[in-house]
Amino acid sequence: MSVNYVSTRDLNKQEITASQAILKGLADDGGLFVPTSIPKLEVPIEKLAEMTYQQVAYEVLKLFLSDFTEEELKHCINSAYDSKFDTEEIAPLVYADGAYYLELFHGATIAFKDMALSILPHLMITSARKNNIKNDIVILTATSGDTGKAALAGFADVEGTRIVVFYPKNGVSAIQERQMVTQKGDNTHVVGIKGNFDQAQTGVKQMFNDKALAAELDAAGFQFSSANSINIGRLVPQIAYYVYAYSKLLAEEKITSGQEINVVVPTGNFGNILAAYYAKNMGLPIAKLVCASNENKVLYDFFTTGEYDKNRDFILTNSPSMDILISSNLERLIYHIAGNDAAKNADLMESLKATGKYQITDDMRAKLDSFYGNYASELETGMTIKDLYDETGYIIDTHTGVAASVYNKYKKETGDDKVTVIASTASPFKFTRAVMGAIDSAYEQEEDFVLVDKLSELGKVAVPNAIEEIRSAPVRHDTVVEVEDMCAEVKRFLGI
Numbered sequence: 001m002s003v004n005y006v007s008t009r010d011l012n013k014q015e016i017t018a019s020q021a022i023l024k025g026l027a028d029d030g031g032l033f034v035p036t037s038i039p040k041l042e043v044p045i046e047k048l049a050e051m052t053y054q055q056v057a058y059e060v061l062k063l064f065l066s067d068f069t070e071e072e073l074k075h076c077i078n079s080a081y082d083s084k085f086d087t088e089e090i091a092p093l094v095y096a097d098g099a100y101y102l103e104l105f106h107g108a109t110i111a112f113k114d115m116a117l118s119i120l121p122h123l124m125i126t127s128a129r130k131n132n133i134k135n136d137i138v139i140l141t142a143t144s145g146d147t148g149k150a151a152l153a154g155f156a157d158v159e160g161t162r163i164v165v166f167y168p169k170n171g172v173s174a175i176q177e178r179q180m181v182t183q184k185g186d187n188t189h190v191v192g193i194k195g196n197f198d199q200a201q202t203g204v205k206q207m208f209n210d211k212a213l214a215a216e217l218d219a220a221g222f223q224f225s226s227a228n229s230i231n232i233g234r235l236v237p238q239i240a241y242y243v244y245a246y247s248k249l250l251a252e253e254k255i256t257s258g259q260e261i262n263v264v265v266p267t268g269n270f271g272n273i274l275a276a277y278y279a280k281n282m283g284l285p286i287a288k289l290v291c292a293s294n295e296n297k298v299l300y301d302f303f304t305t306g307e308y309d310k311n312r313d314f315i316l317t318n319s320p321s322m323d324i325l326i327s328s329n330l331e332r333l334i335y336h337i338a339g340n341d342a343a344k345n346a347d348l349m350e351s352l353k354a355t356g357k358y359q360i361t362d363d364m365r366a367k368l369d370s371f372y373g374n375y376a377s378e379l380e381t382g383m384t385i386k387d388l389y390d391e392t393g394y395i396i397d398t399h400t401g402v403a404a405s406v407y408n409k410y411k412k413e414t415g416d417d418k419v420t421v422i423a424s425t426a427s428p429f430k431f432t433r434a435v436m437g438a439i440d441s442a443y444e445q446e447e448d449f450v451l452v453d454k455l456s457e458l459g460k461v462a463v464p465n466a467i468e469e470i471r472s473a474p475v476r477h478d479t480v481v482e483v484e485d486m487c488a489e490v491k492r493f494l495g496i
């Protein structure tokens with residue numbers, strides 16, 4: 001059965017193909033693209049259990065990306081999940097203290113965004129070719145740290161693409177900035193702005209919406225596209241690792257075929273957990289989807305009350321990739337629990353825009369019964385990291401710490417002891433200072449790279465390449481511009 005895509009806000013349900021949805025990113029009406037139906041897994045799980053990561057990914061992707069040929073998809077998958085990852089397993093499962101940690105951080109930038117951003121450039125180039133687009137694709141991204149580097153690493157030296165990343169000059173961590181400014185690849189451009197993340201984001205959105213600029217670009221053989229997490233080309237590859245995790249558990253005889261498991265996901269923009277929800281709806285035996293938030297607990301409140309309300313203070317935490325008050329991908333879930341009702345969804349999103357909040361109906365709430373939401377305070381997260389290390393020697397990052405902490409609460413509250421997979425979204429080496437500070441406050445005095453070596457010693461894991469590289473790599477990008485000069489800087493880079 002062929003799957004097409006519709007916008008969550010389109011009353012006419014006009015369908016486009018997967019490759020068109022990947023090229024567009026966001027629908028013109030501001031909605032997100034969702035599949036016309038969620039396909040069922042075709043291959044029995046026992047079969048999947050014998051497969052490599054790449055083979056499982058193919059079995060999942062082919063169901064959602066109907067207009068890609070087998071050859072195209074396999075080429076994209078094999079170009080993405082290769083030696084950029086530091087383990088052949090791509091996403092290994094590690095057991096510690098009663099749960100399986102699905103390590104999604106073995107790619108180029110040691111965070112889970114690599115799982116999707118290493119394949120998106122290939123999906124995009126293939127989509128451009130299929131739709132007879134001759135222009136080069138110019139990816140514009142504003143980043144608060146992680147997405148920018150993962151997108152740069154994904155698109156670097158991919159023929160037919162350029163990528164420009166804007167980041168707040170004084171708004172990212174020292175390690176995050178070094179990761180970006182040392183980026184190789186002649187098609188990459190990294191620009192600091194004299195402003196904050198919101199200003200970077202607004203500047204990028206203005207360029208996307210500027211029709212005169214689009215015409216100018218087109219005349220010069222370019223067009224913009226977006227690599228942000230609402231692109232279905234990022235969502236679909238994330239479904240694959242839940243299927244892979246289940247099949248690995250089966251292969252290792254930790255579960256029997258059909259046995260239900262729980263999944264815990266540290267959540268910000270709701271992309272990762274939505275992928276788990278799609279996996280469940282494909283027929284993967286998942287019981288509970290545990291949505292873990294940090295102190296920005298807008299999703300916990302939503303699951304508890306049925307009201308989404310972003311009117312609150314924004315809290316800076318040690319899990320910055322989850323510091324989000326508008327979880328964009330939640331719109332897809334809202335659309336589904338409204339019975340794929342675009343009018344209802346558009347109303348709620350209008351309310352979010354106008355008042356910063358919306359309330360779902362009781363009928364919709366009833367469809368959320370497979371979700372459990374909770375949150376962890378900074379203190380609880382730190383204690384969870386320390387306890388896990390003390391008991392097992394295994395060191396997790398702050399985002400995964402939020403998930404582990406919420407999982408402990410869930411178990412205590414419900415007594416549910418099903419086999420559980422926790423999505424481990426970043427290497428502890430990416431958040432060394434906060435992780436080491438949680439283990440022992442004495443470490444807070446030390447320098448970043450001293451802490452890196454100490455972490456390696458304590459956790460008995462080698463320093464990842466991504467960190468080794470930036471110790472000595474030369475700075476290749478030193479452009480800093482005023483907010484109002486962002487557009488001029490893009491044109492300068494493209495030579496127009």
Ligand SMILES: *Cc1c(COP(=O)(O)O)cnc(C)c1O
Nearest residue numbers: 267268269270271272321425426
């Ligand atoms: C982006 C990110 C998250 C949040 O994922 P969403 O898909 O936005 O919910 C969690 N942890 C890390 C390390 C991330 O980079």
